[in-house]
Amino acid sequence: MTLSDGHSLGYGALLLATGAEPLRLAIPGDDLPHVCYLRTLTDSRRIINKSKNAKRAVVIGASFIGLEVAASLRERKLEVAVVGKESLPLEKILGRDLGNLIRETHEAHGVKFHLGRTPSAIKDQQVQLDDGTKLECDLVVVGIGVRPNTTLAEKAGLATDDGVVVNEFLETNVPGIFAAGDIARWPDPRAGRIRVEHWVVAQRQGQTAARNVVGARQPFVMPPFFWSNHFDLHIRYVGHGSGEARANVSGDLKSKDASVIFRSPGKLAAIASVGRDLENLKAELALERGDEFHAR
Template sequence: MLGDEPHPPYERPQLSKDMLAAADKPVAYIKQASAWNDLDVKLETSAPVTDCDAGRRTVATADGRVFAFDRLLVATGTRPRRLAQLESCGLEVQYLRNVEDALRFRQSIQGKARIVIVGGGVIGLEAACAAAKHGCQVTVIESEQRLLARAFPAVVSDLVAAKHRSHDVTFRLGATVSGTTPNGLRLSDGTEIAADLVLVGIGVEPVATVAERLGLPAAGGIAVDSCGRTAAPEVFCAGDAALQWSRCHGRAIRVETWANAQNQAIAVAANMIGEPRDYNDPPWFWTDQYDLNIQVAGDMLDSDHILRGDVASGKFSVIAMRGSDIVGALSVNSAKEMAMLRRVIAAARRPARSDLESPAYDLRAALK
């Protein structure tokens, strides 16, 4: 297992959650280095792959070592989209993708700084939550007219915004960064914001070096079939970089979630060792912001929404339907309901719409 980071494998949710919540929280690794050894996995950290030879079936690391393979798994993940024009203007510009990023941002929010976050998605909002809790003056700039527009229905966007505002976070919606000022940013609406630090969370792009050396198109992700096979013989791909068919979305997408990183990898590894297995889990992720635990399965966009429960109670869920298909679900502080909804979606069950609209309807009935 070759990786460019100096760390053994770790899970990324902690980078925007636990590690930002407390100044002394250490990074949690999936296994200690010795445990990989016990599994007969040879772990090479700080070993970026810089070249591949599809014909000879070798990969080479930056320090000149060459590794032969019978089968290769490309799990190179993504890197943050940058706002390069900000980086040369003397502003402190940060991103949040790896352990070092999290440690740096955590240090920065200890000093009650003026933090501007570009991007009102999950990463930006979890970072905003951490900074606000540390007493920073936080402004979030989002180009859409509402938060989390890529994944959430408006009712939940509004709930999240209200929760942040109650913690003194300021939003600039429908605005983008147009330039810098001597002490901050200028926005597309002409206003200026002072900033000690700008955190950019405007999405990610696949790390494509390895795939491109193998002759695989990778700009929008590395295309795989349901077994994780790429177009190159004996080369597989899993995780954030894999472009895979999603039944819920009705198109191929990259799935940038913890659950996909785990479960697609398990399925693809089985295929690589000759145990055929299709992977078609609906995408699922969660976000924690203040006292809100929000989970999303499948696709919430371009669909009819059924509300279950009472928004004002702070515990409810939203089911997304296209025709008679359930294509997505979102839960707010209702993890058990989501556990059922996730199964209903995965099994492509079609309970009657009138049942779903009834709060008394037990979702377990849809799984029988």
């Protein structure tokens, strides 16, 4: 392996963990000083500092990063507008019922939504949308997704497909070269080949890859999961539901005591729960074992 300064390093095994980078806007004004992205601790501190003197914020992106930033800024007493190209927040991942609850929760706390819209330009005190709407603001936070950093892998001739393709041992198509974290696209035993952008998956893949680098043959079989908090709404999700998964609600979402079960096709793919943490843990165990699961 050749470093940027020209030095070479030999290796018996190599682990790629180059992560992902935020997708950037490509519109007039996207480089103005009040436009922020959230990926690193430095980014977080920058947003916090700018929010101290801001009154109105526009959040571009209605997925997890955007919505959690919106909630945080509202708790700091800023006026917040969320712009998203989808018709309902997180519907593709969490389904219509839970997506509606998330929107209603944010609206109850003063967040305004502009869905089915995209930004066309940013000015010093304004974001203009594609339908001509102008949103007054002095802070803009962009959370429109990330792109896996596969440049090095591609230069090395590794197989890539929306990430670096690995087997169940997190090894690439080149023996002795492994990949983990946001760049790794691995064969999940339940959902097929997937790539997950979450720090817990990255951490545990790093542990598995480290064991395999030193000679173990340990497959990575952990069901992916995440927690997402929106004011007083706390969502626990485990598994990986595709866009084809059917969602069935058990319980009462309005009362924050429910689970949404995703099956694809006919088998358990994922579960999202509100107020049912123990049930979520049982679902995680069922997914890990390949067992069936029924909500109460």
